[in-house]
Amino acid sequence: MESSDERQDQPSYRPGSEADFERLYLRSRQRVLITLTGMLGNRAAAEDCTQEAFARAFKAWKSWRPEAPAEAWVHRIAINVAVSYWRRQRLREAGEIVRRLGRPASPPSPAVLAERSELVRALRKVPAKQAAALVLRHFHGYTNREIAASLGIPERTVASRLAAARAQLQAVLGEGWR
């Protein structure tokens, strides 16, 4: 895993520079994709939201201020895109359940089964921003400051949010996990 110090060592970016945005994209695209896959539990949806997020970030690139870490700034845009998607998806799923009542459900494809590991399924049951916080801390190794910038919350509330998210995930996974 890339440590927080290594990430702080990243080259500086100039707002509005297309070449710098290219570097930011190459550096952080896969990491944003991972966070969104953890939130949404669906790689295809996470790919769509990641592209949408980078398109929005590119439009706003001139207004980015170097005070906020660039990757955390992109993460914030991406998490907002994913939360919007997550809400729409929940509504759609509720409609699907009502529509399919009385009919046997079709079996999921092998690709979908592979995507739905126990951990990913559990992350999907946790609120989207909590799932994002868990991936940011326990996969990307983000600091509280970076998580606060990514989620758009005060830094002092990050620790309590993370504790609540871990407790909820542990409850969903149950004692037998691992």
Add this chain to the structure above:
Amino acid sequence: MKDFERDLERGLHELFDPYLAERPEPWRTAARGRARTRVAGGIGGALVAKLATGAVLAALAAGAGIEAANTHSLNPVDWGRAVSRQVQNAQSGRPSSPAAHSSASPTPSRPTPAATPVAGPPSVSPPAVSPLPLPSVSPIAIPTIKPTVLPTIP
């Protein structure tokens, strides 16, 4: 709790480490591809197609209008004859005349050598145009108004 955190980190890395091995497509290429698709497939595409069709139709209409005005005929066959006549005139070094255009007959308007013994280019006179007769206008009689006589009050 520490055990759970360790297990969580291990589980996330098992799931997502393969993602980091993938190299994303460069942003410029991805963005250009999306923009092209958007213009070609969206409202922009429809607008461009409409503008192109309109421009072609306008050019055709303008060409047809010019030929119709030159030949005083709406028959495209006459336009073709006029064009071939102009080409023949240009090849023989003669200027094309509006009078030549006005006659839409298949016979060439070039005079024969017997009819024109004098060498050199023939003088071309514009066609005589008689003015349209204007209708005579008679003035309308304006009625005279007599002042009314008011009764005198004693």
